[in-house]
Amino acid sequence: MADPATYRPAPGSIPTDPGVYRFRDAHGRVIYVGKAKSLRSRLSSYFQDISGLHPRTARMVRTGASVEWTVVSTEVEALQLEYAWIKEFDPRFNVKYRDDKSYPYLAVTMSEEFPRAMVMRGSKRKGTRYFGPYTHAWAIRETLDLLLRVFPVRTCSNGVFRRAQQVGRPCLLGYIDKCSAPCVGRVDPDEHRAIAEELCDFMAGSSDRFVRRLQARMREASAELDFEAAARLRDDIGALTKALEKSAVVLPDGTDADVFALADDELEVAIQVFHVRGGRIRGQRGWVAEKDAETLPEVVAHLLQRVYGEEEVPREVLVPVLPDDPDAMTQWLRTRRGSHADLRVPQRGDKRALMETVERNATQALARHKVARAGDLTARSQALHDVQEALGLDDAPLRIECFDISHIQGQEVVGSMVVFEDGLPRKSEYRRFVVRGDVDGRTDDTAAMHEVLTRRLRHLVSVDEHGGDRPGIDDETGRPRRFAYPPNLVVVDGGAPQVAAAQAVVDRLGIEDVALVGLAKRLEELWLPGEEHPVILPRSSEGLYLLQRVRDEAHRFAITFHRQRRSKAMTVSALDSVPGLGQTRKAALLGRFGSVKRIRAASVEELAEVPGIGPATAARIAAELGAQAPEPAVDPRTGEVLDDAPAPVAGADAGAAAEQVPIPEQEDAR
Incomplete structure (x- = not known):
């Protein structure tokens, strides 16, 4: 902890104008961002008697090593700059004052030709109308299921929508009248958009107008003795009323x-x-x-x-x-x-x-929360203290990094790094590694751990080489360099072999101020470098519980990444065999033609019209796909293979060949 007097600005050097200020720690990381009407008055308050400061503010001032400021002209500019800096630097001492959950919204994509109603989370998109937030996604789905009786807007994904267009048949919701089925032309784009706009108006608060309109239509149908239509309208009114009952009226109509x-x-x-x-x-x-x-x-x-x-x-x-x-x-x-x-x-x-x-x-x-908090703060402090005592550290390990390796028989080997600060996960600094297997040509756990730790810890050496007042900060961009902040403790998932591999990396790089420990799963013992016997913590130790949490989080993060890569590797497409065809070009081809079958049937000239596909690449695609066995023609009604159908030909004659395939007449879906 630094003495605030060592970096206190000189008297009279701080302006009295409004502005935004930043505190940095010894590594140059921004730890706090604030604004003030008078920078001199606000910053001077941080360097008074520390005992009179708020506990969190006192800890921030002791952690800081420098302070800098930017003068602005108005309070509004200060608010905007403060928010921009908080979002950019994510300072550890700035309280988020918002939960980290992503709450669901009912979204209607009005920017699309055929608007779609769906559950959406995350950042908002331009051209989409949002209603909510809701506490649970199932609440949106229940409400939407009721409203689709009256407002049959499409809810299917773009892929399902395109397939329905291709086969000429709607999905189940189209058959049960919970979708107007624009995919097969039951309504045109203007009619479907009008339905979506009515749904948005209803969700925006114009609910009574729709209920009154349906009641009037029900009375008219009843007066004309059209009791079937009146019964349907009665059910629609019941669905709307049930949807409205899920949200209580608390303020005058139209209040947002x-x-x-x-x-x-x-x-x-x-x-x-x-x-x-x-x-x-x-x-x-x-x-x-x-x-x-x-x-x-x-x-x-x-x-x-x-x-x-x-x-x-x-x-x-x-x-x-x-x-x-x-x-x-x-x-x-x-x-x-x-x-x-x-x-x-x-x-x-x-x-x-x-x-x-x-x-x-x-x-x-x-x-x-107080009931749960009473034990939480004490447990976190006790856990860090237990780890410090067990490992013989000079200070409590405020930043812990844990590494784990995941693979199946040496295939798709990946590594993970998770970060805990003050006993809590800091997910913005998690990292994933694809192990290249370039250490002595081996891909076992110790070699993979050696490679991952080398790739992480060598950044500490490169940061030290930069020197200066802020070695972890890039002087050109003002942002932290990659892996700029050193850990106090490195935890590896494993026993003595993994710890030895980690120690070899530390010795080769000449790093002296980072502690190492391995946590073995079998007996949950701690292995220290060069020690013949492990350290055994009591099962009730808060320190052991913290290290287990860190290890389990690293394992979860690694296995999730491994499964993603394994799933991607198992998804094989005919386009994968075309040399020089990357993911962007594959996506462009599939976006243009819709399927590999249509790509195979396209001519070289049609392939070359796709952005990013030149004549040479188009010729390679036609040659590769033409050399593969074509898919057999299938009767769309029965699903039987048409044995007498000629096979499609790749290249320029593909379109003509496709025209020779006899297509049976479609029966009326009704």
């Missing part, structure tokens, strides 16, 4: 708002948010985050910045207290939304009643 509530103590804050769309609660989320601010207004400012930096801003944002500069925050929200947005504290009426409900949820969530 996010309602936040907080419950905090000295260390953490519980956050709850209700998403109201069209006056109905469409989703609810809650999470607990560490607290890095003294007051709730500061917490609210950080919360809004992190949540709406990655999510859509509604028309109203209701919070328990306003941030310190509500006008700047409101203006920033409006720039993120692209239109008007209100930030306020509800004082009375339905919105205040809803806020109280959200606050009760936050209070209960914090109470539940």
Whole structure:
């Protein structure tokens, strides 16, 4: 830990203008990003008596080794720059103030010719309308299943849609009238788009209008004695009503708002948010985050910045207290939304009643979390202390890296590296390795471990060679170099042979400040380099439990990567035999023709029209695919092979040959 006085800026050197500042550690890594109306006032507060700082802030100041700042002209610019830097550097002392889950949305892809309704997670795409978020994906599917009776928009993937177009038959949903079947031309693109727009209007809050319209049509059908049509409309009304019952009406129709509530103590804050769309609660989320601010207004400012930096801003944002500069925050929200947005504290009426409900949820969530937290913080500290004592380290290993190898009989050998900081996984720094097997020509576990550790640890040597004040930072880009930050402890999955391989790498590279240990699965013993006997930790040891978690995470990460590569290797296509044809060109060919069979039937000129496929490559494709056994012609009605059908010919005559195949007449699907 550094003494803050060693890097405190000289008096008078800090400007009084608004700006954004960054703290860096001894390796040059950005550990904290903040903003201030007055940089001098804010930064000076960090270098006062440390005992008066928040515990998390005090730890950050001791970890830091330098501070730098950038002056901006307005508070809005400071908000934008602060968010950009937090997203770029992911500082360890900046609290995320949002959960790490990806919540599902009901998405309607209005940018496609035939819009599709589906469950979607992750970043939002342009031209797609989103409704939610929902807590569970099954809730979206249940709601969508009810709505498809009234709004039969397509829900199939593009691949299923194209196959249905090719065979001329819809899928099951088309037969049971839960899809308008645009794939076979039952509706044209304009009619299908109108159905999708009605679904979006219904989900956006115009629900009563559709129910009233269906009720009027049901009465008309009943008056005309068309009781079958009236019964169908009655069932449609029931489906809409059931879908509406899943979300309670809490605010006037048409209200779009996010309602936040907080419950905090000295260390953490519980956050709850209700998403109201069209006056109905469409989703609810809650999470607990560490607290890095003294007051709730500061917490609210950080919360809004992190949540709406990655999510859509509604028309109203209701919070328990306003941030310190509500006008700047409101203006920033409006720039993120692209239109008007209100930030306020509800004082009375339905919105205040809803806020109280959200606050009760936050209070209960914090109470539940305290019960679990009481043991968690103590267990993490005890675990690091146990590892330090067992391995004889000078300090607790705050950064642990674990390596594992996965393969089947020497095939598809891969390695994994997982990182734990302060006893918690840091998944953004996980790495995967494809083992090349270039160590003495062997591909066993020890040789693979030797190669993986060499490829990782040699970066520590290259970082040291750069020298300077920030050896881990690229001077041109200002970003960390690859594998710039050294581990305090390296854990390998295995016993004495794997540890010996790791120690050989460390000795060859001349690295002295990295501890090594191996964790063997059989008896869960710890193997240290050069030791004849292992270290045995008690089964109840928190340190052993931490190392097991690290080892198991590395094993999971490695075997997942191995399975991906093994599955990819087992997926063999006829295009794989064409020399010089990579994944991009294969995708372009399949996107143009739809299948290998159609590629085989295409002429050289047609192949050459595909982007990235020149005449020479087109000729190779035609030659390779023509040399392979062609697929037999099949009767589309019975599935029987047509023995008397001539085989398709690759090359320029493929189209003519295909025309000679007798195609039986299709029966009416109805």
